[in-house]
Amino acid sequence: MTDRLSPMFAAMLLAFAPAALPGHADAPATPPEGTSELLPADGHRGKTAYGAACAACHGPDLDGATGPALKGPPFESHWTKRSSDALYAYVASQMPPSQPGALSAQTYLDIEAYILQNNPDGFFQNRPGSGAGGLAGAPTGPKLPPFAAHGGPPNEDGLFRSTVARRTRQLSQLSRVTDAMLRHPPAGDWLGWRGGYSNQGYSALRQIDRTNVATLALAWSWALPASPNEITPLVHDGVMFIASGNRVQALDAATGDLLWQYVRPLPAALMNGSMAIVKHLSIYDGKLFYPTPDVHMVALDVETGAVLWDHAVKDAADDSYLRGGPLVVRGKVIAGTTCHATRGGCRIFALDADTGNEVWRFQTIARPGQPGGDSWNGAPVQERFGGSVWTSGSYDPDLDLLYFGVGQTYDTATLLKPHPSKGRSADGLYTDATVALDPDTGKLVWYYQHFNRDVWDFDWVFERTLVDLPVDGVVRKVSVTGGKLGIFDVLDRATGKYVFSADLGLQTLVRSIDPKSGRKVVDPRLAPKFDVTELICPHGGGARNWPATAYNPETHILYVPLVESCTDFIRRSRTPAETAAGATDIGFILRPRPDSDGNFGRLEAIDLVTRKVLWTRRRRAPEQASTLVTAGGLVFDGSRDRMFRASDDLTGAVLWETRLPAVPSASPIVYTAHGEQYVAIVAGGGGPHDATWSSLTPEIDNATGSTSVHVFKLPTAPASAPSNPR
Secondary structure, eight states, rough: OOOGHHHHHHHHHHHOOOOOOOOOOTTTOOOTTOOOOOOOOOOHHHHHHHHHHTHHHHHHTSSSSSSOSSSSHHHHHHHHOHHHHHHHHHHHOSSSSTTTTOOHHHHHHHHHHHHHTTTTTTTTTTTTOOOOOOOTTOOSSOOOOSSSSSSOOOOHHHHHHHHHHHHHHHHHOOOOOOOHHHOOOOTTOOOSSSTTTTTTOOEEHHHHHHTGGGGGGEEEEEEEEOOOOOOOOEEEEEEEEEETTTTEEEEEEOOOEEEEEEEOOOOOOHHGGGOOOOOOOOEETTTEEEEEEEEEEEEETTOOOHHHHEEEEETTOOOOBOOOOOETTTTTEEEEEEOOOOOOOOEEEEEEETEEEEEEEESSSTTTTTTTTTSSSTTTTEEEEEEEEOOEEEEEETTTEEEEEEOSSSSSSHHHHHHHSOOSSOTTTTTEEEEEOTTTOOOOOEEESSSOOOOOOOOSOOOOOEEEEEEEEEEEEEEEEEEEEEEEEEEETOOOOOEEEOOOOOOOSEEEEEETTTOOEOOOOSSSSSSSEEEEESSSSSSSSSSOEEEEEEEEEEEEEEOEEEEEEEEEOOOHHHTTTTTOOOEEEEEEEOOOOOOEEEEEEEEETTTEEEEEEEEOOBBBOOOOEEETEEEEEBBTSSSEEEETTTTOOOEEEOOOSSOOOOEEEEEEEETTEEEEEEEOOOOHHHHGGGSSSSOOOOOOOOEHHHHHHHHOOOOOOOOOOO
16 A cells, blocks of 8 residues: 555654664564664554554444444545645554654555555545645644544534634744744743753742742642653743653743644654653754654754654664753754764764754764763773763853763773783773863863762763852852852863852762862771772762752842762672673662751752851751742742742742652743743652652652643732722
8 A cells, every 4th residue: 555655754754763663563664774674564563553543432333332433424524635744644643642752654655555555546536645744743733633532523613713813823923933033932931951151950930939929829730741850941922842752842922822743753662761751852043852762853843843853863873862951052053972882982963954964973982082081990982981061061152162061881890800911090081070171173172170089879970050250359260160069160261160059968978178279088997899889978979969959140049959868888790791780789778867857858058158058958858859949039949748949049038839740750840821920830749859768758659651831920909999980
């Protein structure tokens, strides 16, 4: 039946189809990347796939059941007006209803062939291959689905047409996000992971403040595909863009109405595994950039969700995936990869925003002959692992520098065992370092290693917060970042020169910090030893981890979400197979601190000018969300007990809180729509924090399996009552 699929449809499908596992046992696997085409569509395979995924709703013979018939006059009258491309796009993006896009591209192709076999010859001949939606995962656009879930064609009456017109108009009026807008984001928008290039997690909005936050109420909520989730919504001109699982959606930010969605057909394993965790999207010049679970960067049209380009990030020889979101600087989409067993480590890369072509890449593990290339204990490049980048970078437009954090090594043996040729050191650059890069070329301008020779998994990969800070009476441009140890380093962001550190007192590994260089001196008693357990604080999950800090540029206060913990740490032997698979050679058993009172969650406010802690708020449940601070005098945070709250930013007093249906393992945002201020947070959990901290509070059970976005605003004042004419 392949002759009944349009050539344009087939070409677009082949260009887009991900390298995915089959959706069921009888479907052939999609060919590996680099092969020229999928297998020809096969109606016999399609019949088997239909029976497994579709027959319960549409009947074993396509005659309809709880869902509509897929043959006969009603079906024909609706779909003959459209193309085979549109049929494929709808099936691949909407079916099965319980998990849209969950089957492989090949399986959807075969199911379409089976449907076409059971409809008259000449079906779709009026409009073959129009390209209206032939891409796998094409958007539904600003309209209702083309075929109702029950009964016949949708009721496209006057209300339907006016709704479509309003949504289309709203999308068509989106302004293009420019370089100037990214440099100075509108106060009512939220255009990046932490709100802007500086990663401060601060909003100048003040409609919601200390005096009225207690009346904050739910404005709307929206169910997302269940998936491990750390996503930050973006908002621009009253439209929210959000991703979860295999879907990207555009929502009316005032009402939660769906405007369009893009669905990428993926196997369930990718939608439910750690590769599905992405921290944010990016928006620029009419495009929305989406790092996918199957390790592509995709550019979508912000008005329609249509795919503009699709770039495969993963090389054939690596195991990388995309955990952090992209940063857009002057027409370049810049992101880093996470990898475990890839020899030679991970990379930061830049793509052309117009074409998706790679412009440059920077290897996060130093090579011989490069600065820091001789810091790997004499090990060859193929024995250097890690250097993941799993948070977004920062950018200083005045200095024209990018700042990225680089993670630890996953194979500590490289830095611990003797090698035939000795290196200058075993520091392991650029692990646990800040790298400052030229955004045009990717060339290294400077680096600073926060923690050398990290063989304990206490990486320093988190947000680089760019602030103008008074230091000893002089305002300096600095970068502030803290590692898992709960130690924060402040660097001159023009030169990388060390300024000062602040140790929050939750670690026992570092004995002292050199006041001139910032180099950490480790307690020698805690060096890794085979099969010897040592109690170290904190646990490898960190006193702080990816949930980001927030900084108020008016008060110079940094708000830090923390977890109090310790670990039984051990170095263990591995088999050759475990080594080849990238299995780490260190282990952790989570323990409470010896002096624990049963409170593990901690929110701390630090005055970076005086370098003193202003207040600390402790509670049972570990902190789980990023913090957010506003000009209204509020700091927002979320914890593992599903609580989301607002506190007085000067005292830490809780002023408002609500319980969400799932853990807020995400970053909250604030924005405006139609003149009203909103606060939004995604609840879903399922990320590493859920797995890491659950045993500290076993009475907290969060096995909900749901993901949703929740949006709050102040109550709308009631309209004045009409005067009594009498």
